[in-house]
Amino acid sequence: MFSDKTVVITGASSGLGEALAAGVAEAGGDLALLARDAGKLAAVAERCRGAGARVVDVPGDVVKAGDCERLITAALEEFSSIDHLVLNAGVSMWARFEEVENPELFSNIMDTNYLGAVNCVRPALASLKTGGGLITAISSVQGITGVPSHTGYCASKHALQGFCDSLRIELEGTGVDVLTVLPSWVQGTDLRARAYGGKGESIGGEARRHSGGAVPLDRLVQKVLRAMRKRRRRLYVPGYLRRGPLLKALCPGLLDRIIRKKVDR
Template sequence: MSEGPVVVITGASSGIGRATAQEHARRGARLVLAARNEDSLETVAEECRALGAEVRVIPTDVSQQSDVHALAVGAVAEFGRIDVWVGNAGVFAYGSFEQLSEAVFRQVIETNLMGQVHGARAVLPYFRRQGSGTLVLVGSLYSRVSSPMISPYVASKFGVLGFAESLRQELRGSGIRVRVVLPATVDTPIYQNAANVTGRHVHPLPPASSPRRVARAIVRAPDTRRTVRFVGRVQTVALLPHRMAPGVYDTAVRLSKERVELRGTDADLTVGTVFEPPSAAGGVTGGWRSVGARIGAAAAVSAIVALLVAGGRLVSRAGQR
């Protein structure tokens, strides 16, 4: 039997979560995989078992506190402890605040933010008992910057970072670590699965990082001293203008949304997978890093980045006066 660390991963049926499960499996972890669809989880579990991992599957809706509590109980019943809890489950919704229904807005918050809160509440008693453990929360670049037409997602990810920082301060000296990974755009199926009431087709802002790159950052997080790690450095150019030149940032992000991320006018209205999971396991990637996808948006993105960089230079010059 493996004596590797026991790792719980939520949102494990596709994208970053599926890549993280595979990466941990390669490193000898004992895995507890959670998502809403059991059949999807079994698909991922078989991949991980083929890599030599011991795996338990526990269907879980992270927006339900009782489900998350049962996930922690099941993990400990199976393996006797939990060493790492990866809070990764998330859903996405496109539309203006006034377009999006209250139900969709609330469910994004319940999944992306309250799912992390439920996870911390469920696992901390076990970490306290052990005197050790790492809580790895997957946020987003949108934990630090904003964007129109995705207000519930931005609100949820800002909340994740604030919650993590407060929790980290409370847990100092306890032996329990809190780590946060903040990916920029990642090539996952979350965009195809998003709720969308804009009537336009969704395209994530390039460049899109590989989910496996994010997975490696998640796997390494418990062993690093850095509490917050960004993945996708190109888009972090937005951080300075967002803080110091908001007018420049607002112009750039509006152009991005109108000319790159939302296209056409004939997209179906959908609630995506906000309320119900996909019927089958999603891929690790969503196909957003293809050559065609990159070329199609390169010019527009270059102009937007140039605008952001110019704003950053203006801020820098103003600070030198």
């Protein structure tokens, strides 16, 4: 499915990024991977090499434009072209707005989830245009609706969603497509434990457990890889979330009540 394709993935040291890298490797693709934790990233790269992929791993921070340029340069030096850019690196929060003691939390989340994506698209775009590539942004259903205790996270995903939807229109006719992925909660990643609490620290062991409705990681990976192959423009997981925008337009108060109930539970 990805044979002879080069796939660049940010945030590949754990969770969805790691699982997508493994899925691409098994499907015959080559990989350029970035995350800050060099040890964990090297272990993921080794696992993907074990599945037959050629892999270049670049320890780095998406907040730093220079690190994103190094990632793209390393991918081009190793593989000559980039077919897929997967914007996956992300951080979350779990605190109500009034509980946040240090407002830097909001800029940290915005810098990672939104500007981190911009930092990667800029240096990759020329190569993506040459080969008719695909940009896949791991957004969230929180990119189209509000959720309590997630003000900064929702804002960053709305920014990412708006950036991608605008970029898609600008790129019409260039051969480059843009896919945004909007999952609900996902089981089996580190996002929740590493989310910022009100004091700006990762909430770790205090993370709330997932409800039964959370999406299993392996199911999400299969759906994302399929949507990439089909070059879709938007993927909701689970699929019923695609009704969200209509509900928001027609009955916004009802949608708010449904979301509040889900989070309270």
